Amino acid sequence: MSGLLEIRNLRVHFPIGGGLFSKPKLLRALNGISLDVQEGEVLSIVGESGCGKSTLANAILGIQKPTSGKVLFEGKEIHHQRRRDIAERIQPIFQDPQSALNPRKTVKDLIAMPLRVRGAHSAKEIGRTVDEIMELVGLPQRLGHSYPTALSGGQRQRIAIGRALVTRPKLIVCDEPTSALDVSIQAQILNLLADLRAELNLTYVFISHDLSVVRHISDRVAVIYLGRIVELGPADDLLDDPLHPYTRKLRSAHLSTAPHQELPKPVFKGGFPDPTNPPLGCHFHPRCFDALEVCETHVPGSVRRGRSDVACHLYTGLGTPGDDMTEIRRTGSTEEE
Ligand SMILES: Nc1ncnc2c1ncn2[C@@H]1O[C@H](COP(=O)(O)OP(=O)(O)O)[C@@H](O)[C@H]1O
Ligand code: SF4
Numbered sequence: 001m002s003g004l005l006e007i008r009n010l011r012v013h014f015p016i017g018g019g020l021f022s023k024p025k026l027l028r029a030l031n032g033i034s035l036d037v038q039e040g041e042v043l044s045i046v047g048e049s050g051c052g053k054s055t056l057a058n059a060i061l062g063i064q065k066p067t068s069g070k071v072l073f074e075g076k077e078i079h080h081q082r083r084r085d086i087a088e089r090i091q092p093i094f095q096d097p098q099s100a101l102n103p104r105k106t107v108k109d110l111i112a113m114p115l116r117v118r119g120a121h122s123a124k125e126i127g128r129t130v131d132e133i134m135e136l137v138g139l140p141q142r143l144g145h146s147y148p149t150a151l152s153g154g155q156r157q158r159i160a161i162g163r164a165l166v167t168r169p170k171l172i173v174c175d176e177p178t179s180a181l182d183v184s185i186q187a188q189i190l191n192l193l194a195d196l197r198a199e200l201n202l203t204y205v206f207i208s209h210d211l212s213v214v215r216h217i218s219d220r221v222a223v224i225y226l227g228r229i230v231e232l233g234p235a236d237d238l239l240d241d242p243l244h245p246y247t248r249k250l251r252s253a254h255l256s257t258a259p260h261q262e263l264p265k266p267v268f269k270g271g272f273p274d275p276t277n278p279p280l281g282c283h284f285h286p287r288c289f290d291a292l293e294v295c296e297t298h299v300p301g302s303v304r305r306g307r308s309d310v311a312c313h314l315y316t317g318l319g320t321p322g323d324d325m326t327e328i329r330r331t332g333s334t335e336e337e
């Protein structure tokens with residue numbers, strides 16, 4: 001079954017630095033991402049800061065051109081379509097509503113803007129739609145003529161959500177939509193997004209650096225490390241019984257706190273690697289407590305375990321006594337692609 005959104009072997013590489021006498025370095029922000037998102041599904045993308053989540057969001061929104069690979073929406077390549085046409089059907093909700101909302105516009109003007117840009121509606125139609133949307137996202141009508149600076153962070157995020165919905169898109173790309181909010185407000189916004197999804201039959205790509213945030217909203221979760229998917233599976237499987245050592249570490253942080261408390265950072269061996277010079281083999285190996293010798297030299301390919309896909313040599317069968325190195329051809333490679 002093909003999805004509403006299909007991502008095929010997507011790579012986004014940025015040249016960094018370079019001058020008269022030196023070549024630029026290559027930062028592989030996305031390095032071979034493949035995903036399908038079905039209509040009505042919530043697929044979450046999780047990983048530490050710098051792993052490539054926003055680059056993926058921007059590629060789906062048509063803002064970031066792929067170096068190679070494809071992003072297809074309803075079977076058509078996004079980067080071959082006009083930005084304006086894509087924006088009608090795929091809308092973003094970003095982390096910081098403050099910077100996304102013009103402080104000189106009122107709440108009603110901000111929500112109406114995508115309809116005005118479209119230019120196909122009368123003032124009366126726009127007014128009616130904006131009132132409906134305000135109700136839908138839980139903004140009282142009395143705030144309609146307020147300016148965003150006079151409102152709370154949660155109310156501003158409701159404006160951003162309302163504006164994202166006003167053209168009746170099919171897919172919403174939520175890039176850390178609750179990360180800038182107080183912990184107590186986060187739950188309200190997550191509940192609102194879950195309600196809207198059910199009511200409007202929306203599809204979400206939901207991005208977060210925090211596994212605990214995605215549990216209640218996701219059907220499936222993809223975990224990314226340095227531009228590659230390391231584990232992808234149904235949310236319950238991945239959160240209750242994670243397979244990849246990196247997912248396990250991310251989860252251990254969230255298990256060790258009481259509800260509604262700030263999360264501690266997961267404990268890894270060493271820091272996040274230099275993305276312009278990632279470790280060979282499995283990119284995670286210098287930080288992995290389970291690393292095998294083979295992990296330093298061979299990129300793990302993805303294998304199926306239960307209902308999940310996992311890219312880790314603990315499951316490829318390489319590097320353990322009696323392994324078969326010819327498996328490399330099927331599961332992975334020694335080379336940086
Ligand atoms: N336009 C750009 N030019 C150069 N490097 C970039 C650009 N955008 C992102 N990066 C780099 O790509 C990597 C992934 O960034 P990003 O997608 O923003 O990660 P995340 O959203 O997971 O924090 C980071 O190392 C970041 O510094
Ligand atoms: S491939 Fe090796 S280094 Fe990478 S996560 Fe698995 S065990 Fe750890």
Ligand SMILES: [Mg+2]
Pocket residue numbers: 053054055
């Ligand atoms: Mg980001």
